[in-house]
Structures are given as C-alpha cells and as structure tokens.
Amino acid sequence: MWPFKKTDPVCGMKEIEGKGMLKDGKWFCSDDCLRKYEAHRKKEMDHAHGGCCGH
Structure with missing residues (x-):
C-alpha cells in the first residue's frame, strides 16, 4: 500500500x-483547525436548510 498522507x-x-x-474521515492538525472546519460546515448546513426562497 502507498504511504499517502492526509x-x-x-x-x-x-x-x-x-x-x-481524525474526525469524519478527515485529519486535522489542531483543535483550532477542527473548530474552524466545524463552524464553516455548520454555516453551510444552516444555509442549505434555509434555501434561496425562504421555504
């Protein structure tokens, strides 16, 4: 197997x-990067549920 690094x-x-x-199959170098990723992901999920037309 090849030694691929995440x-x-x-x-x-x-x-x-x-x-x-590791979290959700992704590697994070620090708690800070993990928090930033989770915050960004939450924003995306909140936007996805809101929709463009307020439905």
Missing part, C-alpha cells in the same frame, strides 16, 4: 504520524 482541509498541513486528530 491533508488538513483548513490549513493544508500534511499529516504528521501520531499528531493531530
């Missing part, structure tokens, strides 16, 4: 073995 979706940092954390 990349933090917020800051772009490459995975460091034994560091960071």
Whole structure:
C-alpha cells in the first residue's frame, strides 16, 4: 500500500504520524483547525436548510 498522507482541509498541513486528530474521515492538525472546519460546515448546513426562497 502507498504511504499517502492526509491533508488538513483548513490549513493544508500534511499529516504528521501520531499528531493531530481524525474526525469524519478527515485529519486535522489542531483543535483550532477542527473548530474552524466545524463552524464553516455548520454555516453551510444552516444555509442549505434555509434555501434561496425562504421555504
């Protein structure tokens, strides 16, 4: 198997073995990046439920 490293979706940092954390199949280098990702995801979900026409 190829040794592919995951990349933090917020800051772009490459995975460091034994560091960071996994959540929802994504690797995060720090709690700060995880919080930023979750906040952004929540905004997207809130917008998706609102729709463009207020339905």
